Amino acid sequence: MNSSIKDNPSFQKFGKDLEGLELFHKLYKITSIFGLKSKQMDELFKKLPELRQQYEDIIYTPDKFNKYFLSRGWVAYETMNLETMKTTVRLAEQGKVAEAEELLIEYNAPKCIEGKINMLWGVPAFRSRFELVQKAFEDYKESRYYTCIPIILSVIDVAVNDIEGKGFFADGTNLIAWDSIAAHSSGLSELAKLLGQTRKKTNTDPIDIPYRNGILHGRDLAYDNKIVAAKTWATLFAVRDWAQSVRDGKKVPPVEEIPKSLRQNLREIKQSLEQIAEGKKEQVIINQWKRRIVTIGVDIPRSGNVIDYADKSPEKEICQLIDNWRFKKYHEIARQLLHYNKASFHLKKASGKMRQIFGDSEPEALAFKEIIDEAPAITELVVVIEYSKSFQKFSKEVKFRLVYTDDDYIPVVRGAERGSWKIVENFWFLKDS
Numbered sequence: 001m002n003s004s005i006k007d008n009p010s011f012q013k014f015g016k017d018l019e020g021l022e023l024f025h026k027l028y029k030i031t032s033i034f035g036l037k038s039k040q041m042d043e044l045f046k047k048l049p050e051l052r053q054q055y056e057d058i059i060y061t062p063d064k065f066n067k068y069f070l071s072r073g074w075v076a077y078e079t080m081n082l083e084t085m086k087t088t089v090r091l092a093e094q095g096k097v098a099e100a101e102e103l104l105i106e107y108n109a110p111k112c113i114e115g116k117i118n119m120l121w122g123v124p125a126f127r128s129r130f131e132l133v134q135k136a137f138e139d140y141k142e143s144r145y146y147t148c149i150p151i152i153l154s155v156i157d158v159a160v161n162d163i164e165g166k167g168f169f170a171d172g173t174n175l176i177a178w179d180s181i182a183a184h185s186s187g188l189s190e191l192a193k194l195l196g197q198t199r200k201k202t203n204t205d206p207i208d209i210p211y212r213n214g215i216l217h218g219r220d221l222a223y224d225n226k227i228v229a230a231k232t233w234a235t236l237f238a239v240r241d242w243a244q245s246v247r248d249g250k251k252v253p254p255v256e257e258i259p260k261s262l263r264q265n266l267r268e269i270k271q272s273l274e275q276i277a278e279g280k281k282e283q284v285i286i287n288q289w290k291r292r293i294v295t296i297g298v299d300i301p302r303s304g305n306v307i308d309y310a311d312k313s314p315e316k317e318i319c320q321l322i323d324n325w326r327f328k329k330y331h332e333i334a335r336q337l338l339h340y341n342k343a344s345f346h347l348k349k350a351s352g353k354m355r356q357i358f359g360d361s362e363p364e365a366l367a368f369k370e371i372i373d374e375a376p377a378i379t380e381l382v383v384v385i386e387y388s389k390s391f392q393k394f395s396k397e398v399k400f401r402l403v404y405t406d407d408d409y410i411p412v413v414r415g416a417e418r419g420s421w422k423i424v425e426n427f428w429f430l431k432d433s
Helices: 009-032 039-046 048-072 082-093 097-107 114-122 130-141 145-164 188-195 212-216 226-247 262-288 314-326 330-336 347-358
Strands: 361-375 378-389 392-405 420-424
Touching: 048 082, 048 097, 048 188, 082 097, 097 226, 114 130, 114 226, 114 361, 130 145, 130 226, 145 212, 145 226, 188 226, 314 330, 314 361, 314 378, 314 392, 314 420, 330 347, 330 420
Parallel strands: none
Antiparallel strands: 361 378, 378 392, 392 420
């Protein structure tokens, strides 16, 4: 394992590719004199200074961050905002560590972490505990630190156990992954040692590090404060990035590849630039996102047909569910549901299950009662459904949860072209009829 994060293979490869591209740029400028020019290459080379600056920022900042903050209960991880990381490092270098920690607390404030919580859905070990995390988040928003901190510590521990066979705080748990920031040997493994320290004496003084044993075993009694809560959530997000690295097959280094040609490298650099641009675009959308304030009967019809609701809206998706139910399109209902992952989805099997659930009932009417946009990729709708079953008529109030995902059932920013609304299965009301 590399001694520093800056030695990660992806960073080193990026650096070598960048050097190769800069050399090629010099050659290109010479050939341009003779009229050998390309508009596409000109556009690529315009981004070279920005690319060089990004590389200089990325390669050194995570190591510096861990140097100053790991002993204080923070760790660098992939999805942490680079600008925040850079600013806190700069403050620490100026001796303003306390000020830097205040910035990190604010970065992990409730209003700032909804998007990161939604990203947990993409990892099965967290997906099964997503509702519990949401409840802890509600407590966090209300400053009920005494409840949310133990819950998130437990979720961290057991989610790692599901993936690795040992909990996050257990001795010998492998929290290292190849080519990772969070899962570098200098990262999560060291943080787990700090947070998992033995706490044998009862302590009534406030703590500023989420010591798992002290909190869960009743030794650290004054743990319920904002800084401990913020560090606990930050640890959760770092563990999520480790889990994603494991899912991506990075527990062991890959077989050494055959060196790529210059053309292949240029193609990969172009793709990287496009990914960077797309990532920035989505981050802007997330930052600008605001909840809709929807007045039923004014902004949208209380009852209506599919065509009465905006395309790619959660309301339209629920109307479509009612239509599919009415016309017994069980395979279409199956496609509307949020499944475990793409590989686990079998249309025939899922359609059969929908037939069992909906087959002996028929919808009569649908009325929207409440619409709550929880996050850029999550909406809850409360509706009243009237339907008939076994020659009886029923009227039930039902809460549906919808998640905006890509084709792999991973949440994406609402409105993204590659996304669509999926319904978290909630058909208990039919079973209770």
